[in-house]
Amino acid sequence: MSTTTSHAATTALDVARIRQNFPALHQQVHGKPLAYLDNAASAQTPVQVIDAIRGFYERDRANVHRGVHELSQRATHSYEQARVKVQRFLNAAQLEEIIYVRGATEGINLVASSWGQANIKAGDEILVSAMEHHSNIVPWQMLCERTGAKLRVIPMNQQGELLLDEYAALLSERVKLVAINHVSNALGTINPVKQMIAQAHAVGAVTMIDGAQAAPHVKVDVCDLDADFYVFSGHKVYGPTGIGVLYGKRALLEAMAPYQGGGDMIAYVSFEKTTYNELPYKFEAGTPNIADAIGLGAAVDYALSVGMDNIAAYEAELLDYATEQVSAIDGIRLIGTAKHKASVLSFLIGDVHAHDAGTILDREGIAVRAGHHCAQPVMDFFSIPATTRASFAFYNTREEVDALCRGIVKVKELFG
Numbered sequence: 001m002s003t004t005t006s007h008a009a010t011t012a013l014d015v016a017r018i019r020q021n022f023p024a025l026h027q028q029v030h031g032k033p034l035a036y037l038d039n040a041a042s043a044q045t046p047v048q049v050i051d052a053i054r055g056f057y058e059r060d061r062a063n064v065h066r067g068v069h070e071l072s073q074r075a076t077h078s079y080e081q082a083r084v085k086v087q088r089f090l091n092a093a094q095l096e097e098i099i100y101v102r103g104a105t106e107g108i109n110l111v112a113s114s115w116g117q118a119n120i121k122a123g124d125e126i127l128v129s130a131m132e133h134h135s136n137i138v139p140w141q142m143l144c145e146r147t148g149a150k151l152r153v154i155p156m157n158q159q160g161e162l163l164l165d166e167y168a169a170l171l172s173e174r175v176k177l178v179a180i181n182h183v184s185n186a187l188g189t190i191n192p193v194k195q196m197i198a199q200a201h202a203v204g205a206v207t208m209i210d211g212a213q214a215a216p217h218v219k220v221d222v223c224d225l226d227a228d229f230y231v232f233s234g235h236k237v238y239g240p241t242g243i244g245v246l247y248g249k250r251a252l253l254e255a256m257a258p259y260q261g262g263g264d265m266i267a268y269v270s271f272e273k274t275t276y277n278e279l280p281y282k283f284e285a286g287t288p289n290i291a292d293a294i295g296l297g298a299a300v301d302y303a304l305s306v307g308m309d310n311i312a313a314y315e316a317e318l319l320d321y322a323t324e325q326v327s328a329i330d331g332i333r334l335i336g337t338a339k340h341k342a343s344v345l346s347f348l349i350g351d352v353h354a355h356d357a358g359t360i361l362d363r364e365g366i367a368v369r370a371g372h373h374c375a376q377p378v379m380d381f382f383s384i385p386a387t388t389r390a391s392f393a394f395y396n397t398r399e400e401v402d403a404l405c406r407g408i409v410k411v412k413e414l415f416g
């Protein structure tokens, strides 16, 4: 089916026009047209984002919150306007609840250090799921090592769906934190986080939702979810690298100690005593990543202008098509077959190592990720070392899926 037909069948998305906004998509790799199917690792960036960053460097480059001069005022305005855009993107109740960080990883580490140190003690339990990225395991493990708390794991089934009965059974008053992803990067599973948050709250636990793979693909409403903490990374939502967001409920953030000390996070400093700045600046020590915060604002605005519901609907159909086409190839084993999935197709091609498959696909111009996807416990669960993972964005097309299928056939021929 042609791309045009597939659009007509799904949503109002004009993918051909959207693709014009993404310069990196229009290139040849090893003499073949690029099919960029590694969006879960890092998505591509539209010109709107590139222009916003260029505009900062060409006209407004100065430090923020520090200068009375015009350039600093402009930089501060753009930096803070970007925060307003992120607030809108997440539907956060208050602007002060939006903290700029380097990415999802730093957001989780900030909470593990600051909230964790004050609220977790020996005998407490922290629940993570069996399908977490290392970023949502290791900081909690480190916290457990420091405090004597216990890390417990919500199990999953062979489809890659969390076992909700087991989750309910694990919940008790000992559980102080539930840390789960909204969408799994290795399997694509969309977890029922709203329900799981409500269950966690019923036993008095705080929730950390890792939205790194959800924010680019589904509408996120932190108020509706009632998430206590929610993190995502700019580079996966079509924005720059090195910037991301920690959302936290104001009352929790107010009660937390700063993560890092330095400029901008203080109200008053003396050698005897320092008082801290108000939110969100209490958590933004030092000169921040100004240019990329501005770029992130442009990125979430771009995504909202395309429409998160349109993105989700288009990608759902593309994923269905890819699942059907790839699984029809002899010898393919899909890893992650949950009922509710977003934009990730992980698979094995016979007993070909994923790195070999990824290398051959690259020679065909197809960018995928091969490896454990920083989710080694998921690989262990399926007793495999790695998968080949195609991950889609709303600018991908059925033609690119067809190219992937031809590439897989080639891998089979070469390693047959």
Ligand code: C6P
Binding pocket: 040, 041, 042, 102, 103, 104, 105, 106, 133, 135, 136, 181, 183, 184, 185, 186, 210, 212, 213, 233, 369, 373, 374
């Ligand atoms: N996953 C992938 O290829 P950072 O690196 O901080 O931007 O994001 C970390 C992270 C956290 N949670 C989930 C669910 C993720 O998928 C990621 C990043 C990439 O799957 C790179 S390992």
